[in-house]
Amino acid sequence: MALHLLKRPETEVQALAQALVDAKTQIGYCSVCFHLSAEPICSICRAPSRDPQTLCVVADSRDVIALEKTREYRGKYHVLGGLISPMDGIGPEQLNIGPLVHRVNKDKTQEVILAISPSIEGDTTTLYVGQLLKPFTKVTRIAFGLPMGGDLEYADEVTLARALEGRRELT
Numbered sequence: 001m002a003l004h005l006l007k008r009p010e011t012e013v014q015a016l017a018q019a020l021v022d023a024k025t026q027i028g029y030c031s032v033c034f035h036l037s038a039e040p041i042c043s044i045c046r047a048p049s050r051d052p053q054t055l056c057v058v059a060d061s062r063d064v065i066a067l068e069k070t071r072e073y074r075g076k077y078h079v080l081g082g083l084i085s086p087m088d089g090i091g092p093e094q095l096n097i098g099p100l101v102h103r104v105n106k107d108k109t110q111e112v113i114l115a116i117s118p119s120i121e122g123d124t125t126t127l128y129v130g131q132l133l134k135p136f137t138k139v140t141r142i143a144f145g146l147p148m149g150g151d152l153e154y155a156d157e158v159t160l161a162r163a164l165e166g167r168r169e170l171t
């Protein structure tokens, strides 16, 4: 690509560079669920057909995309923006956990589904968020037939749909 660009007029190269910068800056986060979105509120949050009483909590936007592919889930999402990891200096306050608690209380959410892959960080996060939300709502965890450390995004649609269907209440 670099060699090809060298042969182009400079104005054209500048226009291309500007287009790339624009594309990058236009993508932000949904102010409600923190999923990647070019709009202030993402299309999932805006969809009237989605059940606002059910929230699926995931680590990042890739998990939203993976779960959407199953076409099984009709609720809404909340993206944490990572996992609690003391080793990497990531505590609950660095994640979108405060806004999640606020949202559950405000919307009177009926069920929060924790869809976080099993790993040390994933289990810590699931436990922390689960304990935090249990006084306010029903909290379930999706049933993983996945190996430890298996990522949601690498699971096929059927496995994910089954995991969602087989979710259990967190104790």
Ligand SMILES: [Zn+2]
Binding pocket: 030, 031, 032, 033, 034, 035, 041, 042, 043, 044, 045, 046
């Ligand atoms: Zn959203």
